[in-house]
Amino acid sequence: xxxxxxxxxxxxxxxxxxxxxxxxxxxxxxxxxxxxxxxxxxxxxxxxxxxxxxxxxxxxxxxxxxxxxxxxxxxxxxxxxxxxxxxxxxxxxxxxxxxxxxxxxxxxxxxxxxxxxxxxxxxxxxxxxxxxxxxxxxxxxxxxxxxxxxxxxxxxxxxxxxxxxxxxxxxxxxxxxxxxxxxxxxxxxxxxxxxxxxxxxxxxxxxxxxxxxxxxxxxxxxxxxxxxxxxxxxxxxxxxxxxxxxxxxxxxxxxxxxxxxxxxxxxxxx
Amino acid sequence: xxxxxxxxxxxxxxxxxxxxxxxxxxxxxxxxxxxxxxxxxxxxxxxxxxxxxxxxxxxxxxxxxxxxxxxxxxxxxxxxxxxxxxxxxxxxxxxxxxxxxxxxxxxxxxxxxxxxxxxxxxxxxxxxxxxxxxxxxxxxxxxxxxxxxxxxxxxxxxxxxxxxxxxxxxxxxxxxxxxxxxxxxxxxxxxxxxxxxxxxxxxxx
Amino acid sequence: xxxxxxxxxxxxxxxxxxxxxxxxxxxxxxxxxxxxxxxxxxxxxxxxxxxxxxxxxxxxxxxxxxxxxxxxxxxxxxxxxxxxxxxxxxxxxxxxxxxxxxxxxxxxxxxxxxxxxxxxxxxxxxxxxxxxxxxxxxxxxxxxxxxxxxxxxxxxxxxxxxxxxxxxxxxxxxxxxxxxxxxxxxxxxxxxxxxxxxxxxxxxxx
Numbered sequence: 001x002x003x004x005x006x007x008x009x010x011x012x013x014x015x016x017x018x019x020x021x022x023x024x025x026x027x028x029x030x031x032x033x034x035x036x037x038x039x040x041x042x043x044x045x046x047x048x049x050x051x052x053x054x055x056x057x058x059x060x061x062x063x064x065x066x067x068x069x070x071x072x073x074x075x076x077x078x079x080x081x082x083x084x085x086x087x088x089x090x091x092x093x094x095x096x097x098x099x100x101x102x103x104x105x106x107x108x109x110x111x112x113x114x115x116x117x118x119x120x121x122x123x124x125x126x127x128x129x130x131x132x133x134x135x136x137x138x139x140x141x142x143x144x145x146x147x148x149x150x151x152x153x154x155x156x157x158x159x160x161x162x163x164x165x166x167x168x169x170x171x172x173x174x175x176x177x178x179x180x181x182x183x184x185x186x187x188x189x190x191x192x193x194x195x196x197x198x199x200x201x202x203x204x205x206x207x208x209x210x211x212x213x214x215x216x217x218x219x220x221x222x223x224x225x226x227x228x229x230x231x232x233x234x235x236x237x238x239x240x241x242x243x244x245x246x247x248x249x250x251x252x253x254x255x256x257x258x259x260x261x262x263x264x265x266x267x268x269x270x
Numbered sequence: 271x272x273x274x275x276x277x278x279x280x281x282x283x284x285x286x287x288x289x290x291x292x293x294x295x296x297x298x299x300x301x302x303x304x305x306x307x308x309x310x311x312x313x314x315x316x317x318x319x320x321x322x323x324x325x326x327x328x329x330x331x332x333x334x335x336x337x338x339x340x341x342x343x344x345x346x347x348x349x350x351x352x353x354x355x356x357x358x359x360x361x362x363x364x365x366x367x368x369x370x371x372x373x374x375x376x377x378x379x380x381x382x383x384x385x386x387x388x389x390x391x392x393x394x395x396x397x398x399x400x401x402x403x404x405x406x407x408x409x410x411x412x413x414x415x416x417x418x419x420x421x422x423x424x425x426x427x428x429x430x431x432x433x434x435x436x437x438x439x440x441x442x443x444x445x446x447x448x449x450x451x452x453x454x455x456x457x458x459x460x461x462x463x464x465x466x467x468x469x470x471x472x473x474x475x
Numbered sequence: 476x477x478x479x480x481x482x483x484x485x486x487x488x489x490x491x492x493x494x495x496x497x498x499x500x501x502x503x504x505x506x507x508x509x510x511x512x513x514x515x516x517x518x519x520x521x522x523x524x525x526x527x528x529x530x531x532x533x534x535x536x537x538x539x540x541x542x543x544x545x546x547x548x549x550x551x552x553x554x555x556x557x558x559x560x561x562x563x564x565x566x567x568x569x570x571x572x573x574x575x576x577x578x579x580x581x582x583x584x585x586x587x588x589x590x591x592x593x594x595x596x597x598x599x600x601x602x603x604x605x606x607x608x609x610x611x612x613x614x615x616x617x618x619x620x621x622x623x624x625x626x627x628x629x630x631x632x633x634x635x636x637x638x639x640x641x642x643x644x645x646x647x648x649x650x651x652x653x654x655x656x657x658x659x660x661x662x663x664x665x666x667x668x669x670x671x672x673x674x675x676x677x678x679x680x681x
Contacts, residue, residue: 006596006599006600007596007600010592010595010596010599011592011595011596013595014591014592014595015592028625029625030625031635033639059583060575060579060580060583060584061583061584061586061587062584062587063580063583063584064584064588092583095565095572095575095576096580098567099567099572099576102567122515123515123518123519123522124514124515124518127511127512127514127515127518128515130507130511131508131511131512131515134504134507134508134511135508138508138512144565145565145566186496197623200642201642201646201647201650202650204642204643204646204647204650205647205650205651205654208643208647208651220623239625240625242623242624243624243625243626245591246620246621246623246624247624247626248595249594249595249598249620250617250620250621252595252598252599253598253599253602253613253616253617255599256598256599256600256601256602256603257602257603257604257613260603260605
């Protein structure tokens with residue numbers, strides 16, 4: 001017990017709170033925000049067969065949060081009959097994106113080469129984004145599994161961003177900034193994003209200026225999107241636990257400040 | 271009973287979580303494995319997706335001999351391992367740094383500076399004649415925060431007051447960012463708990 | 476001499492990549508595409524150098540007897556992944572994919588999940604309203620946290636609207652100012668790098 005410090009009690013408290021709440025199967029009623037609706041409306045309004053590029057610009061560390069976001073976007077796009085090109089600008093996103101696209105495509109009976117192609121990873125994301133603006137086949141002469149670009153029906157008429165309706169960057173960092181700045185500003189490609197909640201305030205100025213069309217953020221964003229597409233991806237399930245976690249942190253902040261101000265008053269009166 | 275993959279993933283998850291108590295040999299072993307596997311993974315992905323795709327196949331199979339130049343430049347990077355040849359690695363680095371700086375200039379100017387400035391300049395009075403408070407807040411926020419980052423003059427007088435207000439806007443931003451960051455980190459933990467409770471321990475449906 | 480050559484190379488490539496932005500001529504676009512490819516290839520080699528460096532350091536430490544068992548595990552992982560990819564490939568349901576999905580990804584996301592605990596602990600121990608700016612930070616964070624939970628609207632019906640307004644206006648304006656500052660700073664730094672005024676990237680030595 002000598003080794004148990006204050007932080008261990010806060011850790012234990014969080015563990016117990018979340019653990020207990022997760023044993024309860026309750027789905028909370030989450031209203032859909034305007035920005036989630038905006039992305040949904042965009043993908044929904046595209047004519048069937050539109051080509052969308054989905055870029056998996058994230059690492060495995062944020063998988064629990066980013067996977068539901070990627071899933072809802074892919075499910076919506078496949079359900080609408082859009083054709084998807086998958087790329088990854090971070091190495092870890094490569095395999096995650098490949099598996100996610102493969103599994104989701106199978107749910108909707110989509111065929112590789114006709115309805116979706118996964119091109120894989122290219123390093124140095126700025127060079128990759130600029131290079132795709134000139135020529136996607138020159139940037140990705142082969143797909144992820146080493147088959148020639150020309151082999152795929154879907155890619156026959158896709159040469160650069162002019163042939164793509166939008167790029168959707170699924171990210172846990174600031175890589176979407178480069179999509180907007182190098183892809184959007186230079187080549188005029190429309191950029192949408194699914195991102196972790198931590199990155200939201202980073203991208204707010206870009207949404208306000210119109211450089212980013214729309215974004216879906218965090219597990220809550222995934223839960224909102226779930227409602228719109230009527231498919232469960234785990235977003236709504238996590239909302240009760242999310243609420244509990246937030247209340248726990250708020251309680252800790254208030255308690256910490258209460259202790260601080262009381263001890264400050266005691267020191268002043270002493 | 272979970273399948274072997276789930277058991278392994280679950281045990282490794284618990285090994286990492288053991289760090290919360292304190293650093294221990296089980297955590298260290300898991301961490302070492304993670305580092306090794308991550309580096310090996312990156313090596314495979316970079317080799318297959320870039321070096322084979324963009325260099326070796328076009329160079330040796332398709333006869334694009336112009337690619338000898340990036341091959342040589344890339345090999346010069348290995349000069350770092352010997353003291354005598356380490357300075358040679360500056361040349362490929364110079365190619366990357368120079369290229370990056372060159373493409374950044376127009377982009378930083380257009381996309382990050384001018385576009386953001388133009389988005390700030392919006393009508394301050396709406397059609398009905400009333401002031402648009404939100405637009406006023408945005409302009410005030412941008413100008414005062416910029417004044418906070420202006421270090422060529424001492425923050426006294428009007429500049430000092432402006433910088434102080436800018437500080438308050440920055441605190442609002444940091445507070446909002448903290449709130450969203452908490453949300454994000456909790457989501458990641460909730461995801462791992464979901465895995466442990468449903469797939470590993472079968473305590474939840 | 477080497478430094479001058481490197482500075483010269485940096486200047487040439489910087490100038491070329493800056494100039495091609497303003498040209499749609501096929502020759503310019505061709506040069507642009509070629510340099511972008513070279514850039515990616517060289518970058519891939521820098522990653523290789525990193526891998527070799529890690530391998531080398533671990534071998535040296537193992538020879539010295541420092542944390543031998545941990546370093547052997549690291550090397551085993553490092554060697555195993557390319558071996559698995561070489562023998563069975565990188566397709567779905569292959570060993571390479573299995574190791575990524577059941578060893579790397581779970582551990583990586585758990586390491587990140589640890590941050591949730593540290594954030595909670597930091598909230599209790601460090602988040603104090605000691606001054607007016609700190610109090611504003613605290614209030615902003617609390618409003619966002621409450622609005623993002625399901626109970627925010629029970630405490631204050633317009634909680635979501637207030638939080639959204641804070642995010643889209645005052646918070647956004649501060650972030651915009653930071654972006655403008657970074658943009659101007661990056662612009663000048665890029666110019667200094669191309670002109671050889673900024674030389675920190677050259678490192679030490681002759």
